[in-house]
Amino acid sequence: MDMDMDASNGTADPRCSPEPPLAADIIAQFDTLWTILYSGLTLMAFLSLLIYVEECVYFYWKVPHPKKTSYVWVNGAAPVIAVMSCLALWIPRATMFTDVISGSFFAIVVYHFQVMMIEECGGDDAFLRRFGKNRFRISTPPCCCCCLCLPNVGITRRTLVLLKLGSYQFALLKTVFSILSIVLWTNGIYDPEDVSVTGTVLWLGLFVGVLTIVALWPVSILFGYLKVTLKTKKLGVKYAMFQMVLILSQLQTAIIYTLAMRGVIACSPPFSSRARGFILSQQLLILEMFIITLVNRFLYRHGHQDIPVTEEHAGEQADELVKSKVFLQPESKVARESAFCWKAKQRKRHGTSRVAKSGAQNERFERCVHLTWR
Numbered sequence: 001m002d003m004d005m006d007a008s009n010g011t012a013d014p015r016c017s018p019e020p021p022l023a024a025d026i027i028a029q030f031d032t033l034w035t036i037l038y039s040g041l042t043l044m045a046f047l048s049l050l051i052y053v054e055e056c057v058y059f060y061w062k063v064p065h066p067k068k069t070s071y072v073w074v075n076g077a078a079p080v081i082a083v084m085s086c087l088a089l090w091i092p093r094a095t096m097f098t099d100v101i102s103g104s105f106f107a108i109v110v111y112h113f114q115v116m117m118i119e120e121c122g123g124d125d126a127f128l129r130r131f132g133k134n135r136f137r138i139s140t141p142p143c144c145c146c147c148l149c150l151p152n153v154g155i156t157r158r159t160l161v162l163l164k165l166g167s168y169q170f171a172l173l174k175t176v177f178s179i180l181s182i183v184l185w186t187n188g189i190y191d192p193e194d195v196s197v198t199g200t201v202l203w204l205g206l207f208v209g210v211l212t213i214v215a216l217w218p219v220s221i222l223f224g225y226l227k228v229t230l231k232t233k234k235l236g237v238k239y240a241m242f243q244m245v246l247i248l249s250q251l252q253t254a255i256i257y258t259l260a261m262r263g264v265i266a267c268s269p270p271f272s273s274r275a276r277g278f279i280l281s282q283q284l285l286i287l288e289m290f291i292i293t294l295v296n297r298f299l300y301r302h303g304h305q306d307i308p309v310t311e312e313h314a315g316e317q318a319d320e321l322v323k324s325k326v327f328l329q330p331e332s333k334v335a336r337e338s339a340f341c342w343k344a345k346q347r348k349r350h351g352t353s354r355v356a357k358s359g360a361q362n363e364r365f366e367r368c369v370h371l372t373w374r
Helices: 021-028 032-064 068-088 093-118 122-131 157-186 200-226 235-261 273-299 313-322 334-350 361-370
Strands: none
Touching: 032 068, 032 273, 068 093, 068 235, 068 273, 093 157, 093 200, 093 235, 093 273, 122 157, 157 200, 200 235, 273 361
């Protein structure tokens, strides 16, 4: 439906301009209800930004690098979308630009969420030491949930790099296509309201949709493998919040925009049906992202230490510490313990019956088995 029709007589309502209204036009139409609504939503967006800034300060001082970088990006998804939606709420004609910024930011978040899961295990090297003998199950959504016949894939450094590339391509190409859409829009080639087969929007949207599915697949593979290991870090709830941001910012917005383009949403001066659909989407996103921001604040406040490793992996780490001569630093308690564990392990390996000479040293040897390496 190309024109907004008055429900009573089937004619176009002259007060419903097909163009989104200006900010001044919106303010001129304010009554008590709209004033309260806009004030409340603006306050939510502002609080989301303040909470995010507070989280960034907390991560900077409490979370070790490089895990803090992933935490900052992942926690920034909901506040950034809320702020962009607030800008589009007040300035409807900027909706395309705010959507582009939100979409590009979330594409980067997809990559950093995958990196965050690996960093929770101690990084690439620690991940491979712990799980290098196991295999990934790749028959997972959204790509291959029905392909149960697919073989499992060994966990190697090459596999890990391929998984990262799968999500990194989305962060890169989504940003490139977002910039391209703005360039084409300035030349009159890209029209967000033209969803016909001959329009640019449809084909760019389909291509970005394929990129999104490809990017979410490696994230799903890694989550399916680590959801039990990282249960104490509430990975399941974090992944649920990540998916909520994806569904609400992408799928919900696309549904509302489609209904608005079809004229299903009624005209309400000064908003046309299209503009009203866009405004409704922004209002919902601000409220939803504010709630997700609050939930994420409690999820990411604790449990920043790497997961403990088994006795076998502890021995391997002790070997590496010895080779790097870290244990030669007398002021480091952990270094001295690692050196003792390594020597005890070597004696046990060579069949020495007596590992330690005293009861205190025997107790020390027992403790080194349960030592948590960080």
